[in-house]
Amino acid sequence: MRFKSRLPLVMAACLLTIAAPRMAAAQIDDAAATSLEQQLHDFLAGLLGPAAKIGERPVHIAASDDHFAIELPVGDLIESAGGNADAANVTATAKPLDGGRWQIDEIEMPSPVSFAMPLPDGPGKAEWTITMDSQSQRAMLDPSMATATTLDSTINGYGSAMRRPDGTDHTRIEQMTSHMTFQPTGGGRGDVLQDLDGSLLTLNTVSRDTGPVSLSAAKLHGVVHINGVAPAQIGPILRAALELAPLAANAVRESNNQVKPKDAKKQPGSAKAAASGGHLPKAAKAALRSALTAMQELATGLDEQGSLEDVRFQTAGFSGHAARLSSGMGMSATNGKLSLRLRFGLDGLTSPDLPEGVIRDYLPRHFAVAPRVSGLPAAEVMKLLQRALDSDGNDPGLDRQFEALMNKGPITVGVEELALDSGPATLKGNGELHVISKDNYSGEAHLATTGLDALIRRANTIPELKQAAPILIFLKGIGQQDGDRVVWDISYTGKKLLVNGNDVSEMMPGK
Numbered sequence: 001m002r003f004k005s006r007l008p009l010v011m012a013a014c015l016l017t018i019a020a021p022r023m024a025a026a027q028i029d030d031a032a033a034t035s036l037e038q039q040l041h042d043f044l045a046g047l048l049g050p051a052a053k054i055g056e057r058p059v060h061i062a063a064s065d066d067h068f069a070i071e072l073p074v075g076d077l078i079e080s081a082g083g084n085a086d087a088a089n090v091t092a093t094a095k096p097l098d099g100g101r102w103q104i105d106e107i108e109m110p111s112p113v114s115f116a117m118p119l120p121d122g123p124g125k126a127e128w129t130i131t132m133d134s135q136s137q138r139a140m141l142d143p144s145m146a147t148a149t150t151l152d153s154t155i156n157g158y159g160s161a162m163r164r165p166d167g168t169d170h171t172r173i174e175q176m177t178s179h180m181t182f183q184p185t186g187g188g189r190g191d192v193l194q195d196l197d198g199s200l201l202t203l204n205t206v207s208r209d210t211g212p213v214s215l216s217a218a219k220l221h222g223v224v225h226i227n228g229v230a231p232a233q234i235g236p237i238l239r240a241a242l243e244l245a246p247l248a249a250n251a252v253r254e255s256n257n258q259v260k261p262k263d264a265k266k267q268p269g270s271a272k273a274a275a276s277g278g279h280l281p282k283a284a285k286a287a288l289r290s291a292l293t294a295m296q297e298l299a300t301g302l303d304e305q306g307s308l309e310d311v312r313f314q315t316a317g318f319s320g321h322a323a324r325l326s327s328g329m330g331m332s333a334t335n336g337k338l339s340l341r342l343r344f345g346l347d348g349l350t351s352p353d354l355p356e357g358v359i360r361d362y363l364p365r366h367f368a369v370a371p372r373v374s375g376l377p378a379a380e381v382m383k384l385l386q387r388a389l390d391s392d393g394n395d396p397g398l399d400r401q402f403e404a405l406m407n408k409g410p411i412t413v414g415v416e417e418l419a420l421d422s423g424p425a426t427l428k429g430n431g432e433l434h435v436i437s438k439d440n441y442s443g444e445a446h447l448a449t450t451g452l453d454a455l456i457r458r459a460n461t462i463p464e465l466k467q468a469a470p471i472l473i474f475l476k477g478i479g480q481q482d483g484d485r486v487v488w489d490i491s492y493t494g495k496k497l498l499v500n501g502n503d504v505s506e507m508m509p510g511k
Helices: 006-019 030-048 075-080 231-257 261-266 271-276 282-298 378-390 397-406 452-461 463-478
Strands: 060-064 067-073 084-086 089-096 102-108 113-118 125-141 149-164 167-186 189-207 211-229 301-315 318-334 337-347 366-377 411-422 425-437 440-450 480-482 485-493 496-499
Touching: 030 060, 030 067, 030 231, 060 089, 167 211, 231 282, 282 378, 337 378, 366 378, 378 397, 425 452, 452 463, 463 485
Parallel strands: none
Antiparallel strands: 060 067, 067 089, 084 113, 089 102, 102 125, 113 125, 125 149, 149 167, 167 189, 189 211, 211 301, 301 318, 318 337, 337 366, 366 411, 411 425, 425 440, 440 485, 480 485, 485 496
16 A cells, blocks of 8 residues: 655654754754754755745744744745645644754644645546544654654545546544654664554545546555665755746646647647656756766665555445455665565455355455566666656667667566465465577476365356366376475576476467
8 A cells, every 4th residue: 555644754853854954952042043944944955955945034933932833834935846835833741851942832734735736637637635524743853863853644634635627535533543653763864663553444436437436444554664865865855846846846737738739749849748858958857867877876775555444345245355455566686676565455355245156256355466576777777767868759769778778788677576365266376587689588386275176176067167077187187296385496597497397398479
């Protein structure tokens, strides 16, 4: 699951860590408040660049007893990114502590907050409104990065609505709690760990293909761990976003209202040209290049896991229930090589709308798959992205450069886990393919199943499964019995396919 609240919280912790002034906690008065405002103004101006148009007082700070009262107007920032916003201020109290640390309490996000952006696929705008019934958020910051920075949040009654010309999407979560830590590791970097729990998620939307769609979950949970985060790299990414957001909005407006498809190629400023990257302004291209470089240096690794429990869904007259849905993603960069891992899991799928029979009987009780790609040369991937940015979308050299990247192997494409529990049978396996070049590759896999004999017997008696019976019998024949399991050890090398040591190359398609 990808919980939308995670990334802003992670970014917020990093920004607060580098933004909180390194000011001694000697006194709290109007002069100190004015000094803090100036420090934060200079920080934000350098961080966001001229595109943000932050004004003379992007942050309002006032001395109050033993703390400072802080107000951050957010409407101007949203509008500088190309949106239209109607929002109050973000407010908080900040109390300086010993050792240069800061205690931030009573953090209040505006509610409701709304903003609008043009749609990329038609006329009109998409309007978002976000509400929170109540919220409690606080942070402990150490700008020196000598000790941990923490951010804790509890939000009750979170709701969002996105209104489009063809319908409205509604999302509500009754309660979300989050604890996040930025733990410094030295060298200007740190590890970010966030743990998120929620209850009573509901989602209602309208799909062009299936009509109304609704989904609910009794519980949601997520964990994200980002290794080696460099807060100093956030600036170029934000500056690029602020440079590009108005361009994207203008391109969408132009595509929807002004440029006809047959004329799009003729106009240098058209949406198609802007989308290709070939006609972006020089300043925007420079910002995007800086952002790509910063993203490469932003972190050394990411691991994210999420789950929904007691999930109910309904769409196109069909309803169902799943005991658990889960997903995960991991990325790392080691010794100049990139790797990506994904995972998806489904447990306890049922549907009262399915008639009794083979389809209901063979709904998977458990399914999991975890694909992986590793060995991608980071430098070559970056060169490819940079060339794509500089091209007009028709650069034949991109294909050659991609082919050259594939020849920088070995690149490994694999499945770390495959599991299926359906009917009388279970299947488990894993495998990987090693790509040395586009014409040179090898691989191996291990598969094991239980209940295969029972599945063959059912296939011979159930009309809907009879076409599968010959395939199942063939698989049984080339398998190897190991107790109650049938096992297939598969390898491919030198254009030979071996199953349990037996050459079955001649059985391959095209032979």
